Amino acid sequence: MMDWTDRHCRFFHRQLTRHTLLYTEMVVADAAIHGDRERLLGFDDAEHPVALQLGGSDPDKLAEVTRIVADFGYDEVNLNVGCPSDRVQSGTFGACLMRTPDLVARCVEAMKAAAPASLPVTVKCRIGVDDQDPEQALFGLVRQVVDAGADAIWVHARKAWLEGLSPKENRDIPPLDYDIVYRLKADYPDHFIGINGGIHELDQAHAHRAHVDGVMMGRAAYHNPGLLAQADRVMFAETATAPDLADVVGIMADYVDRHVRAGGKAHHVTRHMVGLFHGVAGARQWRQTLSTRGVLAGADGDVLRDALRNVMQAGQAAA
Ligand SMILES: Cc1cc2nc3c(=O)[nH]c(=O)nc-3n(C[C@H](O)[C@H](O)[C@H](O)COP(=O)(O)O)c2cc1C
Numbered sequence: 001m002m003d004w005t006d007r008h009c010r011f012f013h014r015q016l017t018r019h020t021l022l023y024t025e026m027v028v029a030d031a032a033i034h035g036d037r038e039r040l041l042g043f044d045d046a047e048h049p050v051a052l053q054l055g056g057s058d059p060d061k062l063a064e065v066t067r068i069v070a071d072f073g074y075d076e077v078n079l080n081v082g083c084p085s086d087r088v089q090s091g092t093f094g095a096c097l098m099r100t101p102d103l104v105a106r107c108v109e110a111m112k113a114a115a116p117a118s119l120p121v122t123v124k125c126r127i128g129v130d131d132q133d134p135e136q137a138l139f140g141l142v143r144q145v146v147d148a149g150a151d152a153i154w155v156h157a158r159k160a161w162l163e164g165l166s167p168k169e170n171r172d173i174p175p176l177d178y179d180i181v182y183r184l185k186a187d188y189p190d191h192f193i194g195i196n197g198g199i200h201e202l203d204q205a206h207a208h209r210a211h212v213d214g215v216m217m218g219r220a221a222y223h224n225p226g227l228l229a230q231a232d233r234v235m236f237a238e239t240a241t242a243p244d245l246a247d248v249v250g251i252m253a254d255y256v257d258r259h260v261r262a263g264g265k266a267h268h269v270t271r272h273m274v275g276l277f278h279g280v281a282g283a284r285q286w287r288q289t290l291s292t293r294g295v296l297a298g299a300d301g302d303v304l305r306d307a308l309r310n311v312m313q314a315g316q317a318a319a
Helices: 007-016 029-034 037-041 059-072 086-090 094-099 101-114 134-147 178-187 202-208 219-223 225-236 245-261 266-273 283-293 302-318
Strands: 022-028 050-055 076-081 121-125 152-156 192-196 214-216
Touching: 007 022, 007 225, 007 245, 007 266, 022 029, 029 037, 029 050, 029 059, 037 059, 050 059, 059 076, 059 101, 076 094, 076 101, 094 101, 101 121, 101 134, 121 134, 134 152, 134 178, 152 178, 152 214, 178 192, 202 225, 219 225, 225 245, 245 266, 245 302, 266 283, 266 302, 283 302
Parallel strands: 022 050, 050 076, 076 121, 121 152, 152 192, 192 214
Antiparallel strands: none
């Protein structure tokens, strides 16, 4: 998620769940070709399995970046056909591509041709934009990209209204239509079809799995990362005990120390962890400590160690 997630966030989430697939925020193809690749694409081996999401609509450039992404060792490359921001529309990629399924298919074809057999090429789309009929827009796009070789389709189960709504409003206001995604899956029994949009709890996610192959969670996973600690058990039938949040904090404190020693700031990492104890006694103190002490010059992993101590004490006091 652009402006929210980054490699530090993914490293943190990976401590909570082994089996989920983590996605990068969208990286624009031109930036990956001309920009600082290590900063844009670099990731820690511990993040696997991790998918890189690309924004673009030039088949040749997307093919070039797919080769680069393969060299970096990503587990999947995903094309964004769902982002509604103006910045993205002016570059002719994101959700406005719902109007040009032929072009999306050519992009997928070029990416598939460039990708090694081990690297799936996937698409994330909306059910349509503006006045499009979703039955035609979604089913039409999916038919073409599947024919072009797409290995999986993720559907954010609402339209994007490109005229008049902000990107934020476009994540909430156009009504959700899960049923159309279920019907898409029924039409593609042999293809991976995943659903996204407005799924806040793991029991909801589990219920969707009766109809589709995968469930993608965005905001809920970011704001309430503690739920990821249950994801392996609920979604992947993992039988090992869920990770202990205190152990995760210990690992992250050491990670912050390494990041600070390498010249980074504690806040780069701790900002992703503010919601970890959501709904638990001591959550407020945890949030406060991270947002006040985490941003101070010289902050290191001790911010997390001290904040954890406060949460444990609050938990004992509440018991
Ligand atoms: C701050 C923010 C940034 C986002 N950036 C991306 C992005 O880079 N690529 C993408 O496919 N979706 C992006 N999204 C959309 C989410 O992936 C997701 O489709 C949307 O939030 C609906 O799912 P949710 O209800 O589980 O959050 C972003 C969402 C937010 C809140």
